[in-house]
Amino acid sequence: MAMHLKHLFGPVISRRLGISLGVDLVPYKHCPLNCVYCEVHQTTDLAVTRQEFFPLDQVVAELDSYLSARPNLDYITFSGAGEPTLYSRLGELIAYLKSHYPEYALCLISNSVLFADAEVRRVIQPCDVILPSLDAVSQDIFEQINRPLAGLRADDLIAGLISLRQEYEHKLWLEIFIVPGLNDTDEELDKLAHAVQLIKPDKVQINSLDRPGTEEWVTEASRQTLHHARQIIAQSIVAPVEIIARIKYERPREPLDADTIEAIRSVLIRKPSAAEDLAQTLCLHINEVCKVLRQLAMEERVRAVRQNSKVMYQWLSHQN
Numbered sequence: 001m002a003m004h005l006k007h008l009f010g011p012v013i014s015r016r017l018g019i020s021l022g023v024d025l026v027p028y029k030h031c032p033l034n035c036v037y038c039e040v041h042q043t044t045d046l047a048v049t050r051q052e053f054f055p056l057d058q059v060v061a062e063l064d065s066y067l068s069a070r071p072n073l074d075y076i077t078f079s080g081a082g083e084p085t086l087y088s089r090l091g092e093l094i095a096y097l098k099s100h101y102p103e104y105a106l107c108l109i110s111n112s113v114l115f116a117d118a119e120v121r122r123v124i125q126p127c128d129v130i131l132p133s134l135d136a137v138s139q140d141i142f143e144q145i146n147r148p149l150a151g152l153r154a155d156d157l158i159a160g161l162i163s164l165r166q167e168y169e170h171k172l173w174l175e176i177f178i179v180p181g182l183n184d185t186d187e188e189l190d191k192l193a194h195a196v197q198l199i200k201p202d203k204v205q206i207n208s209l210d211r212p213g214t215e216e217w218v219t220e221a222s223r224q225t226l227h228h229a230r231q232i233i234a235q236s237i238v239a240p241v242e243i244i245a246r247i248k249y250e251r252p253r254e255p256l257d258a259d260t261i262e263a264i265r266s267v268l269i270r271k272p273s274a275a276e277d278l279a280q281t282l283c284l285h286i287n288e289v290c291k292v293l294r295q296l297a298m299e300e301r302v303r304a305v306r307q308n309s310k311v312m313y314q315w316l317s318h319q320n
């Protein structure tokens, strides 16, 4: 179902979370990191200051309106085109959802930077699952992959994750995104394995690029590289270590929303467009557009081409 709401997107179906309603709480690309693989491209506001970017009442009203029909959802997920923990009223929103809609499980997807803040760790405790990221242990690799706001340290991010694990009783699934040439060396993988041993997540999920990221030079990791990374990291914990990257030879399994495809097709047959422009034109959430484009590209119905610094999508004329 495509929705024209400001803070909600989806629901999307994913292998990790099943049916998940996305809740976006921060302005587009407001984030303490500027990852080279980011699907929503360059960070426009590198920030660590928590703010009430949108009135809590506005977010609650959208959620009340959507959830009043008691839709079938596996998760309500705080994610989006920026870092959700930057929303200063996240804790109150979590408490509201837990008291008014206890039947829905809550998920937080985060880049882990703000877990160094004890207050942030405290307010997210009621979430049913947290999916934090950690891509590098060495400061220079952290800076090359995640391009953080000046002064942010990989050590602090890891210390925040260790503290979170000690305080948090629910599921913690750590994601590691492999960027070939940067964090796939044995040296960095050994450091990541050691960090994983200290963090003690319930699961580790290894990911890789499956659509154009912010930087052209970022490539997807080969199957061999992903398996090698899994092997090294699996030596450090008994918890499962999974590869979640979709590798080219795997066919997508997620059904796409027909209305969203048709809306995207109607624009792209006239002119190639960037994901951000499609989202704006069609009043769809950027994450939803990116997700559909990713699958359409895998099905070879659209092609991504780079023009200057932008990734433009073309509809392939031989496809309906």
Ligand code: SF4
Pocket: 031, 032, 033, 034, 035, 037, 038, 039, 040, 043, 081, 082, 083, 111
């Ligand atoms: S991938 Fe996530 S953490 Fe990295 S820049 Fe994009 S929104 Fe921020």
